[in-house]
Amino acid sequence: MKQFFKFVLATIVGIVFTSFILLIILVGIIVGASSEKPVDVLSNSVLHVSFTRAIPERTPNNPLAGLSFLGLDGEKSIGLNDILANIKKAKTDDNIRGIFLDESYMLSGQATTEEVRNALLDFKKSGKFIIAYSEIYTQGFYYLASVADKVYINPKGIFEFSGFSQQITFLKGAMDKLGIEAQVIKVGTYKSAVEPYILNKMSDANREQVNSYLGSLYEHFLTGIGKARNVNRDTLFDIANNMKVQFPEDALKYKLVDGLKYKDEVLDELKSRTSTDKKKNLHSVEIGEYTKSGVKDDNTDTEKATAGDKIAVIYASGEINGGDGDENTIGSETVSKALRQVRLDNKVKAVVLRVNSPGGSSLASDVIWREVKLTHDVKPIIVSMGDYAASGGYYISCAADSIIAEPNTITGSIGIFAILPNMQKLFNDKLGVTFDGVKTGKYADLGDISRPLTPEEHAILQNQVNRGYDDFTKHVADGRKKTQQYINSIGQGRVWTGTQAIKLGLVDRLGNINDAVNMAAKKAKVTDYKLVTYPEQKSIFNKFGQGLTAEVKTRMLQNELGESYNTYQQIKSVTHLMRTPQARLPFDVVIK
Structure with a gap:
């Protein structure tokens, strides 16, 4: 009994202590949020741009941003929405003389990089400079940095181009x-998507599609760099194919960079370009902080708070599941609710559905498709595709008026699958566990993982998957004004890039989210409007506990597993794949 009370007392003390710590953190968050002040941008400043983590679609409303404890690094994330807006603002801000594109890793997909790159190209039209520097150039960051007026690498740095x-x-x-x-x-x-669980290597069909879309991505990559650096595309291919760049001086020799410099030398050049005394600090503002500068973009009507008309941007980012979603997942209920809300709002004249998803549950995808279709029937709805809009991501897109994608968006993958594990050998032979029971119907235990499917059960599930595929291809055929037979011929689960999808009729044009907004406004015949975004981001009070738990868990796993974290995620996803039929991209596309 004495031992019992000791444990109870220890538990109570632990709860009180934890609650006290959480209370202090919460107070700190509230004080920090209430004390945030606008950022003053001094004259002759540079906009400091550095990306060291994946770029989300929207800047998270994260109460833990900036805090360093329990495995958190304290670094704030900035969404693609604010990145593009801030680069556009800097273009006309007289206090910003140029952009310093600093060491980055570009952990996001290629379409996200493409949107940032195009924003930088537009920035250069102002006549302002862009200087890029890094100790290590990954291929993703170099593709972004290649648009700079000057590209510098540390003399002892690493340049990846293979x-x-x-x-x-x-x-x-x-x-x-x-x-x-x-x-x-x-x-x-x-x-x-099922191959990792039934094969030991890629099937011939899978190898064919990967060669096709990877070749399309690479062609766009080489063409973009060639145009920016004034180097022939075939020359670039030869440089990479024969690994001719092994040291920084090789990159300089082949005109891929403009100089070998240490960071202090680059900072001196920036001071010279901004007329700053070399003995003084360079005036700079971080791109994430620039959001709070108070500077407005005078060249757009979308910022007019007095506008009565609205264009709604609905963000659908992540894996598609039933129920509620969050910043990193698409919940069918959450997105459907947002679509119903804007559909019934008479002030919303058009909708942009921003899709960045590899797919997921076919049922949840169909639920969202229905709401897109109903919205299409009453007002213009334009889809803007991000890094991915494949399988279920394409399912929820196909009913829109028009679809816009980047050249390196991964899309298509029109197909359905289901996986059911048979764990009989694990239970019987490995663990020595057996099962027995009774049932009132022949199929009462359909889906029991302790035994293999019977031929009749397999046929039932195959019929369900076949019907799902038939519905999928019919929806695409109706939305894209094609025959179902044609959609089936380019479907079959095959993955395409945005460039390839244009030729196939799966996408209408190439462009970014701003192009989608402009198209929506044109279709709605409005010029003076306000942009509104959905789903509404949760307040710090609603997401505090959830955000703390999820963020800490993720960061600790990433720190512990390192590069093996992606493998852990793939193994973890097996449990999701085995729940309901899936309309999902076959794999994660990671280009180093």
Whole structure:
């Protein structure tokens, strides 16, 4: 009894202590949020741009941003929306003389990089300078930095330029050792999301599609760099193919950079360009802080608070699931609610649906598709595709008036699959566990993972998947004004880039989210309007506990697993794949 009371007392003390710490943090957040002041931009300043983490679609409303504790690094994230807006503002801000593009890793997809790159190209039209510097140039960051007036690398730095590769992790061998069989039901020759669980290497069909879309991405990459650096595309291919750049001086020799400099030398050049005394500090403002500068973009009508008409931008980012979503996932209920809200709002004259998703639940995708279709029937709705709008991501897009994608958007993957594990060998042979029971109907235990599917059960599930695919291709055919037979011929789960999708009729034009907003305004015949965004981001009070738990857990896992974190995520996703039929991209596309 004495021991019991000791444990109870220890538990109470722990709860009180934890609550006290959380209260202090919460008070700090409230004080910090209330004390935020506008940022003053001094004359002759540079906009400091550096990306060291993945770029979300919107700047998170994160109460933990800037805090350093429990595995958090204290660094604030900035969304693509604010990045593009801030670069555009800097273009006409007399206090900003240029942009310093500093060491970055570009952990986001290529379409996100493309949007930032195009914003930088537009910035250069002002006549202001862009200087890029890094100790390590990944291919993603170099593609971004190649638009700069001057590209510098540390004399002892690393310059990666060797071409694109795509690697898939196959889990079948591990599952065999564990005694787990993945029972696959799918439609689509190229629907290769199931392959890691049933094969040890890529199928011929999968290899064909990866070669195709990877080649398209690489062609766009080389063409963009060639135009920016005035280097022939074939020359760039030869440089990469033969690994001719192994040291910084090689990059200089082949005109991929403009000089080998240490950072102090680059800072001296920036001081010279901004007429700053070399003995004084350079005036600069971080791109994330520039949001609070109070500077407005005078060249757009979308900032007019007096405008009665609105254009709504609905963000759908992440994996598609049923129920409520968050900043990193698409919940069918959350997005559907947003679509209903803007559809019934008479002041909202048009809608832009921003899709950045590899897909997910086919049922949840269909729920969202229905709301897009209903919205299309009453007002213009334009889809803007981000890094991904594939499988379920394309499903929710196909009913829109028009679809806009970047050249390197990953889209298509029109197909359906389901996976049901058979864990009989694991239970019986590995663990010595057996099961027995009774049932009132032949199929009462359909889906039981302790035994294999019977041929009749497999046929039932195949019929369900076939119907899902038929619905998918019919919706695409109706939305894109094509025959279902044609959609089936380019479907089959095959992945396409934005450039390829244009030719196939899956996408209407190439462009970014601003192009989508402009198209929506034109279709709605409005010129004076205000942009509103959905779903509404949760307040710091609503998401405090959830944000703390999720953020700390994610950061600790990332720190512990390092590069193996992506493999952990893939293994974790197996449990999601085995719940309901999926309309999902076959793999994560990571270009180093």
